Amino acid sequence: MKGTGMKIGIIGAGNIGATLAHKLSEQGHTVKLANSRGPETISELARKAGAVAVERQEAVRDVDVIILSIPFDKHAELAELLHNIPESVIVIDTSNYYPFRDGDIEKIREGKPESVYASEIVRRPLVKAWNAVLAETLKDKGLAAGSPSRIAIPVAGDNLAAKSVALELVSQTGFDAVDAGTLSESWRQQPGTPAYCTELKAGELEAALQAANKTRAPLNRDALIEEFTSAGAQLTHDAIVKRNREVTA
Ligand SMILES: NC(=O)c1ccc[n+]([C@@H]2O[C@H](COP(=O)([O-])OP(=O)(O)OC[C@H]3O[C@@H](n4cnc5c(N)ncnc54)[C@H](OP(=O)(O)O)[C@@H]3O)[C@@H](O)[C@H]2O)c1
Numbered sequence: 001m002k003g004t005g006m007k008i009g010i011i012g013a014g015n016i017g018a019t020l021a022h023k024l025s026e027q028g029h030t031v032k033l034a035n036s037r038g039p040e041t042i043s044e045l046a047r048k049a050g051a052v053a054v055e056r057q058e059a060v061r062d063v064d065v066i067i068l069s070i071p072f073d074k075h076a077e078l079a080e081l082l083h084n085i086p087e088s089v090i091v092i093d094t095s096n097y098y099p100f101r102d103g104d105i106e107k108i109r110e111g112k113p114e115s116v117y118a119s120e121i122v123r124r125p126l127v128k129a130w131n132a133v134l135a136e137t138l139k140d141k142g143l144a145a146g147s148p149s150r151i152a153i154p155v156a157g158d159n160l161a162a163k164s165v166a167l168e169l170v171s172q173t174g175f176d177a178v179d180a181g182t183l184s185e186s187w188r189q190q191p192g193t194p195a196y197c198t199e200l201k202a203g204e205l206e207a208a209l210q211a212a213n214k215t216r217a218p219l220n221r222d223a224l225i226e227e228f229t230s231a232g233a234q235l236t237h238d239a240i241v242k243r244n245r246e247v248t249a
Contacts, residue, residue: 142174
């Protein structure tokens, strides 16, 4: 049955990918983990996460779910890799677009949601999940289902069956999963919105998704990242969440 004991391939073994590998293997899933430099560079990391380090081609072979957790500008490298994967395989993407890091992408600047663009680049339907949670939040702040202070994470996608699997996986990583609508609505959980990395509970997150402003979001995103970059290491995790809330309110 989808939802328990699935075979999951994760592409990207950084802050988010490695944490997801750890949490999802703990939940009884069989997890393969790949990066760009090759399995020998992450064998110890994968072992500690309860996963197996593999080449990218192996990570996407014979799996139920593929999670992409790579820098936004690397999606183009994955189109070929995903070309022959059966349609039944669910592809979840955690990425966010930051122009200062990923370069100027005209279509996104003109309003195309990041995940719609990424989906066109990898030529696969995508579910957007775990993008709106800071790596540290994901790693340290998950709670059991039903905990009153459980933080919520938005999940967007067009295929309802695929999205329901992603919602279940998000919950298994320790967070309430909120259905944020279709991929075309997923700009509501992009950087600079009130839903993005603000550590809200489910009801608050639903309100934040509704309150998102498409024109303001990229301005907030750029202002916040500039502030965080100039503050450097002095900025605590709590201060980042606080500023995200203040600037996007
Ligand atoms: N950090 C956060 O707080 C956070 C929160 C939510 C979402 N996100 C988003 O999630 C994505 C991953 O973030 P991160 O912080 O985990 O990044 P990261 O720590 O920089 O890790 C990126 C990983 O992607 C791998 N990678 C890069 N190009 C690849 C390719 N062509 N094929 C396979 N693997 C490739 C890298 O492997 P190599 O080192 O071998 O190149 C590395 O393991 C980004 O889009 C980010 O915006 C980040």
